[in-house]
Amino acid sequence: RFWPSSPSMGYLDFSDGWHADTRGDTHYWDVWHSAKSFEAYRTVNPRFASEFGFQSFTSMNIIETFAEPRDRNPSSPVMENHQRNDGGNARILETMTRYFRFPRDFDQMVFLSQIQQGLAIKTAIEYWRSTKPRCMGTLFWQINDIWPVASWSSLDYGGQWKLLQYMAKRFFLPLNVVAVPVHDDVQTNSRGTPVEGAEPTSIVLRAINDTGAPTSIALDVRAVKIGGGDRVVFSGNCAVGPDAAIEVSKLAAADLAADEFLFFSWRDAKGNLLGENDYFPKPYKAYELVSPTITSAWSDRDGQPVLTLSSDKPALFVTATVDLPGYFSDNAITLLPGRTTELVFTPRHGATVSSTDLAKSLKVRNLAETF
Known part of the structure; x- marks a missing residue:
């Protein structure tokens, strides 16, 4: 069978399927090219998300190979030349101020850009996987670079891992648990898109099983204070059928204090740790982070x-x-x-x-x- 293009609405269907998510495969680039929030990923429900991405700066040790200290500034000609997309550096920084407090120096800016790249793709893939069997596949753009440059890649030029590559190991776990925020009608606009900065009214925890066998997991969910201390908000076992995603637990967002986030881990029947994840209902800049030792x-x-x-x-x-x-x-x-x-x-x-x-x-x- 021949798939005519990507994206395509289906077998031998040559119509424009760029923004269609009802059938075929979908390319969704509004978060990067239109500077929409990461939450916008949850407003589309593709059958197969075959291309989407978000940029970061290449790692600091790679930047040091082409930029002198005086050029290590996101708007310097050297840094703008080593950018795969016109206006990309500005878009990275625009997004950074949406979710984080502005970093204190260039090195931290590079580090933070890779964190937010990973968060963008994590938001998309965790949500789309949680909608199984509607969405049955995700491919993010892109894996690698052919020169040292700010881009959508998860690997630096030469193959070094960026943070996205590490995070992908976790959000692609065959047995996974993810948090999906739910907004009420008051907090969405006419298109059903969550209002920018709107906090969820509830949080649903969904278990995903991409294997061909039924499984059972023990899930532990904790509300953790940003300065230390935690409490259990859910603990229990759940059975997940083969190739399925199910709701495990749901809690009201109001049950979390302003300085709390969710941290959850799941184990198999023998007690072996299978994975860990977390969820922050507010942008990271809204929390008063402490300096850990x-x-x-x-x-x-x-x-x-x-x-x-x-x-x-x-x-x-x-x-x-x-x-x-x-x-x-x-x-x-x-x-x-x-x-x-x-x-x-x-x-x-x-x-x-x-x-x-x-x-x-x-x-x-x-x-x-x-x-």
């Missing part, structure tokens, strides 16, 4: 370096980097007090590295540092 420790396990992280306060988008080429098993994670997280480092190109070598250049950052 993050503790790190290296060890070697079966010939692989392992980094163990813990924090005394809730720490958001905790990201570990080292100078040696390679990638961690996870990154841009949420750390809560009393919980430790282990990140395994895999060197690139078959190199052999030790935890001692990695410790020399380790840098661990988090969202609070950008304020």
